Amino acid sequence: MLIVLHPDVTPQAQAAIEGRVRELGFTPHAISGAGRTAIGITGNKGPIDPGHFRELPGVADCIPVTAPYKLVSREVKHDDTVVDVSGVPIGGPEVVVMAGPCAVENEQQILTAARGVAASGASLLRGGAFKPRTSPYDFQGLKQKGLDLLSKARSETGLKIVTEVKDTETLPAVVESADLLQIGARNMQNFSLLEAVGDVRKPVLLKRGMSSTIKELLMAAEYIVARGNYQVMLCERGIRTYETMTRNTLDINAVPVLKALTHLPVLVDPSHGIGLRKHVAAIARAGVAAGADGLIIEVHGDPEHALTDGAQSITPQQFRDMMKAIKRIAAAVDREV
Amino acid sequence: MLIVLHPDVTPQAQAAIEGRVRELGFTPHAISGAGRTAIGITGNKGPIDPGHFRELPGVADCIPVTAPYKLVSREVKHDDTVVDVSGVPIGGPEVVVMAGPCAVENEQQILTAARGVAASGASLLRGGAFKPRTSPYDFQGLKQKGLDLLSKARSETGLKIVTEVKDTETLPAVVESADLLQIGARNMQNFSLLEAVGDVRKPVLLKRGMSSTIKELLMAAEYIVARGNYQVMLCERGIRTYETMTRNTLDINAVPVLKALTHLPVLVDPSHGIGLRKHVAAIARAGVAAGADGLIIEVHGDPEHALTDGAQSITPQQFRDMMKAIKRIAAAVDREV
Amino acid sequence: MLIVLHPDVTPQAQAAIEGRVRELGFTPHAISGAGRTAIGITGNKGPIDPGHFRELPGVADCIPVTAPYKLVSREVKHDDTVVDVSGVPIGGPEVVVMAGPCAVENEQQILTAARGVAASGASLLRGGAFKPRTSPYDFQGLKQKGLDLLSKARSETGLKIVTEVKDTETLPAVVESADLLQIGARNMQNFSLLEAVGDVRKPVLLKRGMSSTIKELLMAAEYIVARGNYQVMLCERGIRTYETMTRNTLDINAVPVLKALTHLPVLVDPSHGIGLRKHVAAIARAGVAAGADGLIIEVHGDPEHALTDGAQSITPQQFRDMMKAIKRIAAAVDREV
């Protein structure tokens, strides 16, 4: 349920309402929108009697929330959430671009990539330090050393850092280093990890699972938000289908559908979405045209020799060209990059 | 195999080369590009000895074609094919929009839709007269009467007509009335029908099957082109996946992948691709941004009461807004609508 | 709607009821079960007022049919349909096995295969004469000559013949030669072809489309039955999924689900279902264990040199072993082969 507050509610009245929610054994979530403040309630099994709240001072209305995802739904919060990633707003008018290699490989590689993408207008640097890999015998990332190199790249370029959190054991180290915590596709329904990132206060980029439905993606985001971490953004990165000519099938439909259902920012990952270097730019353009709030792109100085995902990594030069194209598309949908 | 001709080959020499191909029991296909003319060969099982042709006057080179789709591949014809639909070029710089109801229902309905979409800049009117339906008990179209109403709408608005060919029995009637023959998703591998439309000389819009691969789509086009009808365009209309929130999953990846593999024009059908009226425009924008040569959109004056596909049909007003948005996107990729 | 007749209804009364149905513009379908006769009605849009029939002599009850597939549903006919294929009953206690090569290639090949499968207990010989092929350049079957060779094999072995109908043009030739008409996966929603085989009076084996739902398969069968050809059986042959290690994913779930929803016989095609020779027998066993009424198996005397589908064709020797295994499984579910 959603308790909508009067515009002129006092802090005391709001605190009293939240206290009442807690008394009943539930959890209140204050949700501020442009026009109104509301209190979302979670922790209930089944509907709550609005009679508990309707007469309390400051309560304007009590609205049942029909979506199974509550706090992330547009029903509960109409206005777009703008996530602040160390000063970079995501979900506002600007289309934000995150770029960098799949994995941090060494200092020269990450610094070259960082400088390249910064020069072309990226705001965040991506790069995996802890890599989940299908085979136990494949390169699993530089781990802490990878995080250190990302920090170094941040110091030098000013780019903010997004990197994957692989498990709860290494979460503290990633929280220490990163500006934005990425939950990868394989972990989208690793609920213990979702709860753990829900308990920290760092923004989270949640990627859609390889064969997750849009609803499951929203439910996974709800796991994080229900723990009090409201700084979440979603990322469409391609789903698994029968088509073998591309690595995944980027579900472009997910962009407008998610934007309609949730107030959270929605990003697109064209690199994993198509998996073919020469077509990444076309899918990036499509993502922005469909309404994405940002892009995450794999860029590598020498894709042919990348340790991971070389086939879908573009060069800094290709990235520069892509950024020019993206700026034009963004302008055509009244946004900027 | 592809026989590349000298730029200054004489008609006699070319005829002699084609005659030699026929003597060997194969079929020659003359293919004219901007810079060169070539002769594609089909009908062979396995490789052909280039020695048969290399010494003939006018032959510049003999090139093996590695793709299983031959005549539709970029290997055989590098330049884009521009299909002429009764004067409307498709596959050139302009992004062409086809719009209209799923099915022709009655005179008023089709004329209203036609006027509406013509006023907003559509070039072709779509509307089904012979409707393949999942249930034998559902409305199967107005048949010949539907074709007549489409012709009437053409006379009044100047729009060209695209309508579906359901079977070989009704093909002659559709050829008589339509400017562009649509092969629907369910018939993409109806090879007898593909051969039949390959034998007529009307342009064909071939929709991707519900779970066809990109390669199968190209092979289906090859069926048509191998019979001598080179006026073919392809249409991505969404594939079947596990996602249930949308009707299909529009495979945006298919757009750049197809454009790279084939010289044929590539269209996008956002209406079937997402199946939700309010999101059609977003997917249309994405399609154009990804490089589509055209769009086919379901528009109905009263979608709530449409006999078929109402949930995905937009109103003429929504279509007008969509066209404005599309024009901006087209401009951003150096094209026009 | 279903009109259930009194057990002792007179032929005159039944004829009067059927006449009333026709007067209303609908089509009556007499359906005989073990315990009762009923008249199914098709051709109506929306519900029919039972008042039209309830008072007529011989009418016991009027029951609305809720399934969208009417005549093929268990609602309309509770007892299993047993299709008679030139004397071979399919859908009764016996599990029927059809076997033979993918395509008829030459006399020796088809006769060898026919003798082999007959000796091991097959009842029908399969073999394609008209082959739908993904590529226009692949072997498309021996056509009429293939039908003639099948007839010859029938004369020699006594096996009944099942072969594919590719289009309406060649339907008469196939009807002339075959005992059982196969509609292939790619034609499952070729509605004009379904209607055409609905108009003949030969049994039909309808294969599930490559990505058709169970419901769509039932609707396709309804197309045939609604035209008055009640001799239809369904065949699960694998669906298209993301798994690439097997050719298709045999949907074993479809067997019990179909058996519950329809009275028509249900077959399994393990050869296409898994596409790997060495595993065909395991899937055949699974199909019978799950309740299939029959199997259709690709057998080739020399699979390594088969013109089509060699990788999934088993040898006559492997077929003999498979038949032994199948007999044991059939016995374990109280059936026989």
Next chain:
Amino acid sequence: MLIVLHPDVTPQAQAAIEGRVRELGFTPHAISGAGRTAIGITGNKGPIDPGHFRELPGVADCIPVTAPYKLVSREVKHDDTVVDVSGVPIGGPEVVVMAGPCAVENEQQILTAARGVAASGASLLRGGAFKPRTSPYDFQGLKQKGLDLLSKARSETGLKIVTEVKDTETLPAVVESADLLQIGARNMQNFSLLEAVGDVRKPVLLKRGMSSTIKELLMAAEYIVARGNYQVMLCERGIRTYETMTRNTLDINAVPVLKALTHLPVLVDPSHGIGLRKHVAAIARAGVAAGADGLIIEVHGDPEHALTDGAQSITPQQFRDMMKAIKRIAAAVDREV
């Protein structure tokens, strides 16, 4: 690589060979088969020079392993692995049945189910104590109390316990209580969890991910085995497809394909595989007929009121009937239940 040892190799010679492997920085895995002992090597990037080992005493042969999954492949170990679950052998001639409720709900519920399934011949009791759920607001299991109730049911019935491990945090508690650790579908690529269960010495039941390929399932098993826990079995539980009439699509093909590629036992979960109570028995029969080494079945005393998965849980009575049917199928493939 695989180092095959002489049949009469001395323990000292074997230790020396293993020592040489470690000296090179790799990990040796002793693999005992019926006819031979071999040493698998992991930890290498790229091929190893057999010259390192070929001349050592006791070495019969050095064989490259081509499969990307090494230790779990039939190449490395030809004979079936029989996993010992507290005295119950899995992977041998007997088909083992595990049964019980989706989740432990309370003492009476779990004891009733345990008694019921024990009486009908189950060897293991299943029941979730830590439940991964799509929604954060759904019942997440009784946790430690659930484990305690499972232990109690074991004491009373003698059934061994299989229950899910949800994360590394609660792994020690589950290891303490369970006889067999289940990794659920959503965690199949939770590599940190796979490594953690690879470090304990309890048998593991690894379920296939919702849209994992067969190869990915084998790679996930390799993660566990590479850490030295060789007691692993695999479970096919249905994959995600476009079909909506069933919960998942049980991939029956996976059973023979897995049995051919790996020496690990292969189980089938018909409950999740079809998701419809009345059809669970048919799919269980199919699984055994296809060659499964065991079944895991959801049984609930009152499925209509189950807190989770009620629609696919069968009653103890239905389970008893299913067991009778399974025994007959097992006998037909020369096995017993």
